[in-house]
Amino acid sequence: MKPKLLVIELWGIGDLTIGTPFLRAACERYDVTLLAKPYATDLQVRLWPAVKVVPFTAPWTAFRHKYRLLRWPWREMFRLWRKLREERFAVGLSARWDPRDHALLQLCRVKSRLGFPRMGSGHSLTEPLARPDPEAHRYEHWRVIAQALNLRLPPREQIPFPEGRRNGVVLVHSGAGQAVRVWPLERYRRLVARLRARNYTVQVACDADQEVWWQQVGEKGVTAPRTVTELLALTDRAGVFIGNDSGPGHVAAFNGVPTLTLFGPQLPEWFAPLHPASEWLEGRACPYKPCSDYCRFALPHCVWDLSEETVWSKVEAFVARHGGRLEKTAAPALVKVQPTYRTARPLHFLQIFNRYLMPGGEQNSVARIASHLELAGHQATRYWRASAEWFGPDAPPKWRQFVWTWQNTPLLNQLREVHLRVRPDAWILHNLVPLISPGVYRLAIELDVPVIRWLHNYRPISPSGTLRAWGKTLEPDDPWLKWKEAWAGTWHGRVLTAWLALCYMRVTRRRDLEAVDAWVALSEEMRRIFIRGGFPAKRIHVLRHSWDIQPPVRLGADAGYFLYLGRMVEEKGVRFLLRLWQRPELKDILLVMAGVGPVADSYRGQRPPNIRWVGFVSGEEKRRLVAGCRAVLFPCLWPEPLGTVVYEAYEQGRPVLASDLGGLKDLVMDHQTGRLLAPGSEAVWIEAIQQLVRNPQMSRAMGERGLRWLNEHVSPAEWNRQFDEILYKVIS
Numbered sequence: 001m002k003p004k005l006l007v008i009e010l011w012g013i014g015d016l017t018i019g020t021p022f023l024r025a026a027c028e029r030y031d032v033t034l035l036a037k038p039y040a041t042d043l044q045v046r047l048w049p050a051v052k053v054v055p056f057t058a059p060w061t062a063f064r065h066k067y068r069l070l071r072w073p074w075r076e077m078f079r080l081w082r083k084l085r086e087e088r089f090a091v092g093l094s095a096r097w098d099p100r101d102h103a104l105l106q107l108c109r110v111k112s113r114l115g116f117p118r119m120g121s122g123h124s125l126t127e128p129l130a131r132p133d134p135e136a137h138r139y140e141h142w143r144v145i146a147q148a149l150n151l152r153l154p155p156r157e158q159i160p161f162p163e164g165r166r167n168g169v170v171l172v173h174s175g176a177g178q179a180v181r182v183w184p185l186e187r188y189r190r191l192v193a194r195l196r197a198r199n200y201t202v203q204v205a206c207d208a209d210q211e212v213w214w215q216q217v218g219e220k221g222v223t224a225p226r227t228v229t230e231l232l233a234l235t236d237r238a239g240v241f242i243g244n245d246s247g248p249g250h251v252a253a254f255n256g257v258p259t260l261t262l263f264g265p266q267l268p269e270w271f272a273p274l275h276p277a278s279e280w281l282e283g284r285a286c287p288y289k290p291c292s293d294y295c296r297f298a299l300p301h302c303v304w305d306l307s308e309e310t311v312w313s314k315v316e317a318f319v320a321r322h323g324g325r326l327e328k329t330a331a332p333a334l335v336k337v338q339p340t341y342r343t344a345r346p347l348h349f350l351q352i353f354n355r356y357l358m359p360g361g362e363q364n365s366v367a368r369i370a371s372h373l374e375l376a377g378h379q380a381t382r383y384w385r386a387s388a389e390w391f392g393p394d395a396p397p398k399w400r401q402f403v404w405t406w407q408n409t410p411l412l413n414q415l416r417e418v419h420l421r422v423r424p425d426a427w428i429l430h431n432l433v434p435l436i437s438p439g440v441y442r443l444a445i446e447l448d449v450p451v452i453r454w455l456h457n458y459r460p461i462s463p464s465g466t467l468r469a470w471g472k473t474l475e476p477d478d479p480w481l482k483w484k485e486a487w488a489g490t491w492h493g494r495v496l497t498a499w500l501a502l503c504y505m506r507v508t509r510r511r512d513l514e515a516v517d518a519w520v521a522l523s524e525e526m527r528r529i530f531i532r533g534g535f536p537a538k539r540i541h542v543l544r545h546s547w548d549i550q551p552p553v554r555l556g557a558d559a560g561y562f563l564y565l566g567r568m569v570e571e572k573g574v575r576f577l578l579r580l581w582q583r584p585e586l587k588d589i590l591l592v593m594a595g596v597g598p599v600a601d602s603y604r605g606q607r608p609p610n611i612r613w614v615g616f617v618s619g620e621e622k623r624r625l626v627a628g629c630r631a632v633l634f635p636c637l638w639p640e641p642l643g644t645v646v647y648e649a650y651e652q653g654r655p656v657l658a659s660d661l662g663g664l665k666d667l668v669m670d671h672q673t674g675r676l677l678a679p680g681s682e683a684v685w686i687e688a689i690q691q692l693v694r695n696p697q698m699s700r701a702m703g704e705r706g707l708r709w710l711n712e713h714v715s716p717a718e719w720n721r722q723f724d725e726i727l728y729k730v731i732s
Contacts, residue, residue: 003090005030006110008101009040010058012177013228013247014271015138016040017254019095021159022142023048025151033087035104037061042228047254056080060100063178063293064394084108091149095141097131099124114148116141138270159274164256167327168239170200170319171257174214175207175224176246178293180300181264183244185210186381187308189217191242194312200319201327205234205248212355213384216367220619239326240319244303249273260318262311264303265291277322281306281314298413304421341717343724346377347731350424352415354436355386358567358597361644362456365545366430369454372546376720381422383415385435405496406503407439415440419447426450426731429516433459438503441512450731453516455526457641460504460513461533463497464490466571466638473638476533517730522642523663529639541726544666546719547647549710553620553627558696561590561612562689563629565622565645568597573635573659575599576680580635581611585686589693591633594625627652630692630699634658637679643667647714649674650706655699657688673706 005026009016016036026032027050034040034048038055059072085108092110094101099121105113106124115121117128129148132140139156146153154160172195174188188204195202204222206214214222225231231251235241241252241259245266249259253273261273264283267290272280283289283302319326353366370380390401404411415436419427427449432440438460444451457465458476462485467474469488474481482501491497507513519540521527531537568574574597581591587610593600596616607613617625626632632649634640639662646667649656656674658664670676675688692699 002029002031004087005032006035006084006087006089006092006105006108007032008035008092008094008104009096010036010056010061010101011096013039013043014245014250015096016043017047017247017250018138018271018274019142020047020254021139021153022095022146022151023051025146025153026149027051029149029151030091033084033089035084039228042232043251045229046232054080054084058100062393081107093145093149095138095145114145116144135269137272137274139274156274157276159276161254161275162256164258164325165236165239166325168257168325169203169237169327170195171203171205171234171238171241171243171252173205173241173243173246173248174210175205175248176244180291180293180295181244181246181266181303183262183264183303183306183311185213187311189214189219190308191312191315192219195315195319198319199328201329203234203237205231209386209388212363212386213382215618216363217382218367218371240322242315242318245271253278258318258322260315262303262306264300264306265289265293265295279314279318281311297417298410299417299421304417341376341720343376343378343720345724345728346379347425347727348379348381348422349373349426349428350419350422351380351382351384351428351430352432352436352440353382353384353430354432354434355384355388356431357387357391361566362431365456365644366454368546368548369428372716372719373723375716376724380428381418381424383418385411387434389435401434402499405434405437405499406506408435408437409439411435412437412439412443416443416447419449424449426452426517429453430456431459433500438507438512441507441515442510444515445512451516452518452520452726452730454520455522455530455641458526458529458533458639460507461530461535462490463500463504466490467529468571468638471570471637476529518726520726523666525639525662525665526641541729543719543722543726544714545642545644545647546716547644547651547710547714548716549651549714550623552652552707553623557627558630558699559628560630560693560696561592561628562631562633563592563594563625564633564635565594565617565626565648566634568593568595568600570599571636571638573637573679576637576682577633577635578603578611580682580685581608583682583686585690586610589689592625592629594622622648623652626654629654630696631655631657631674631689631702634664635677635679635685636661636664638662640664646674646706647710650703650710653700653703653707655692655702655706657685657692669705669709673702673709 009019033052035054035056037057040053044051044053060066089110091112092105093114097116097118099119102115102121102124113125114127115125116131122128129144132144143153172192174185176182192202204219206224208224211224231248235252235255235257238257241257243249245261245263249261250273253259253275258277259273261280263280268280268282284305286302288296351370355363370382373380458467459465461476463482464485469484469490486498486501489497521540521542524542527540527542530540564577566572591611594614594617626648632654634656636659642663646656656668658668659679660676661679668674668676677688678684
C-alpha cells in the first residue's frame, strides 16, 4: 500500500496548474490527496486523475476581508480538520512559504511535514526546506520539494506537453483574478479587430463580469466559462492563447497551447506559463512591483501603460510564428454596419457609464452610441462600471457605499488617471449612480474638459429618474419634487432617495452642473420637461437614438399573442398589464412577459393560463419573440424618454400599443404604426387589443408602416449628422 501524501495548494488556478508535474510524479509513489479550491475537481479529470481532491475554499485566501473571523465557516473547517486528521497522512507539504499552510499540516497531525518556513513557521515543519533563488520560477519550489521526497521532476524546459490542436482558433481571454491584472478591454477589442482583419478566426472569452461589456460592443460570440471544464473545452479548440497573467493561460499551456501573456503587477520570471512555446510581455516598471495585486495607484500603470501598438507588434509576430496551427477565414466574425457618413472632425471621447443591476434598454443604447460614433470616425474609450460591484464578498461596507454615492473619491481618482492617459477631447456621461457618483461633475470642471450629458431618464431633476411618486407623475417645476420622492421612497427606500436628493441639491447649489456643455434629450417632450425643471434651453438638444436595422426574422409570422418586452418595474405599467389580463374579455388571449425585475419576482407564484413568463431574452431569441406577436405593448405610467422597444417592434414589422406619454409620442404614429392610448385606462386598452385580435390585417399594415419609418429616420448615418451639429456647438 502506498503511503498517504497530503498536498496543500489553496490559491489560484495558475498556482495549482504549475504544480501538475509534481502531482503526476507523486502519484507514482504516494496515495495523493490534494486540498484545494473546488475547481481542482475539474482539473483533476484532465491533468492528474489519480489524485484525490478535497475541495476547500480557505477564508484567508480571499482578496479582501480575509480576517473577518466571525464570517469564517468554522463548522465546515472543523469537519474538514477531523476528516483530514483521520486519514493519518504519512507526509504533508505545501509549496508556498505560508505559515497558515504549515499550521494546518500540524493540526492535521501529519507525520512528516515539508515546506518553506516563514515568520517562525519552521516549528510546524518536521523538514524545513531552503527556498530556491528569489528570481526562480514558481515551479522550482515544487522541484525542491520533489528532491526532498526523492521524486524526479524534469527541468522546466523538459516538461512534456500534449501536441495541441492544429487548425485551431486564436483564443483571446480578457479576464483575470484581479482587476489590476486586466489590460483595458477597449484595447483588447481593437486587438481582436486587427486579428480578424488578418483573417484569423478569433474566439473571445472573458470573466463573467466582462461578458455584458463585450456583448454591448458587438461581440455576440463571446463566452464566459463558468467552470474549469468549460475553460478546458475552449482551449481544446485553440491554436494559440492570448490573455492576461491569470489561470486560463496556465490551463491552456498544459493543454498543449502556446500562450502569449500580458503581465502587469507580477513578474514573468516567477509565473510565466510553462509551455516551451510560451511568450510574454512584461508590464511597465513600478517601484512596488510585485505588489501582490494591492496596487498603490488609482490605475495599475504597469499594465495600463502597455500601449496597443506595443502589444500588437508582439501579438502579430506571435501568431505569425504559429500560423501553421491556426484556422483562417475570409469572413469577419463581427457584423459591421457600413458607414455612409464620416465626420469632418474626428474626436476622442471618454464614455462614462454606471451599468444597472438589471439589464435594459439604456445599457444597449450606451453601447450603440459608442459604436456608431466609431463608425463615423470618432474614437470612444469606454469607462464603464457596474452596480454589481457593490454586491458580493468583495463589496465595500454599506456605510462606505452610502458616502461614495455622493463622492466616490477612489473611483474619481481612477477616472482622473484614465483621462490623463487617453487625453479625450470630451466626456460623454450617462448614468452615474451609485458607483461613479455626481462628484464627476466637479472633476470635469477641475480637468477643464467639455462634457456631453445624455439624458436617458429624468435625473438629476428626479432622484429616481421617473418623475413619479405614489403612482402619480410629478411636475418638473414643483419645488417639493425631490422631497415628495424622498417621502415616497422611489429609489431604494426613503433614506437612500433623500440622500440622493440632497446630493443633487448640493451639486446644483455648487453650480457643478455647469460643467455640462450639452444635455442631450431623447425627445421633444423630454426637452420641454427639462426646460420646465430649470435647465437652460440653449444647452438642451434633441437627438433620438439610432438603430442598427437588421432584416426582419420573418414578416407575417403572427402567432397571435401580445408581448411585453422590458424591465419588470412599476413605472413601466407591468402591474396594470397583469390586472388587464385578468379581465374576462382577454381570458382567451395569450400575453407573453419578457424581462426581469421586482414585479416579476412578486408574481413568481402566480401563473394564470393566459400569461406566459419567459424571463430575460436577447439576440435572436428576442427577435423571434417579437416577430411572432400580434403587437408589442408599452403601457408605461411615466413619461418614458424614448423607448427603443418601439424600434425592436418596427424592425420585425410589428405595431406598438403605447401610452400617450413622453417620447413615445415622437415614435408611435396613432392609427398609422400603432396606437397611442390613455395610460392606465383599462377600457381604452381592452378596446385597442380586441380590435387587433379581430383584425390581424390591420396589425400587419401598421407594422409595415413602422418598418418603413424606421428605415427612413434612425439610421446611424443620419444620427451622426445630427450629433455633429450638436458637437460643433459644444466644442469650438
